[in-house]
Amino acid sequence: MILCIETATSLCSVALCDRDRVVIARDSGAERSHAARLTLLIEQVLRETGTRASDLEAVAVSRGPGSYTGLRIGVSTAKGIAWGASIPVIGVDTTLSMFHGYIEMAGESYTNGQNDLFCPVIDARRMEVYYAVYDEEGNVVKPISAAVVDSSFPPGLKDAGRVFFFGDAVAKCRETIKRNNSVFDEGFRISAASMWKPAYEALGKKKFEDLAYFEPFYLKDFLATKPVKNILGN
Helix, strand or coil: CEEEEECCCCCCEEEEECCCCEEEEEECCCCCCHHHHHHHHHHHHHHHHCCCHHHCCEEEEEEECCCHHHHHHHHHHHHHHHHHHCCCEEEEEHHHHHHHHHHHHHHHHCCCCCCCEEEEEEECCCCEEEEEEEECCCCEEEEEEEEECCCCCCCCCCCCCCEEEECCCHHHHHHHCCCCCEEEECCCCCCHHHHHHHHHHHHHCCCCCCCCCCCCCCCCCCCCCCCCCCCCCC
């Protein structure tokens, strides 16, 4: 089994998967509760399935892009479990995990169209998003990037059919993008359960992270904000 950890956005979730399915998944209902809830969710899924950390084949974690703090908490927790249990860590691109989760969610409601593309979008403040573009097989059409959303976003796409947008930045995309054949799906919710297929694919290829040097894929430098109010009165 693989323990999957998703903390790239404001929501925190954990899933336990085997080679055939997602065995159990638990999400935190509170936003930005990663530090308080992540280890409790992990303990819950392990306890409910009678699984010990040493029984796991690997720990998979969303490697980014996304929230600086959320990614740091998720990766640090994954590395701690892997170190203690002597198991490998698998880093999964957040946008690839989102693609697999969206395709599974769409299920029978999705009808194959010629040259359809899929664009997971993650909020990166103001009008900027983290995104990637995949075809219906999950092949990368445009690699992970950061960009400001404008009327023709994403840039550089030619001969595309429908473009499906999904993720926590889809609302700002709907308001701005004027591209023909755009489909905006606000029903998608990112979850650790979406990591199941890419995590096991990486396990089969023994594509593991180096515990000593593995860091989240922040994509952009972290910018700390300065408090407006001086509570010390100086």
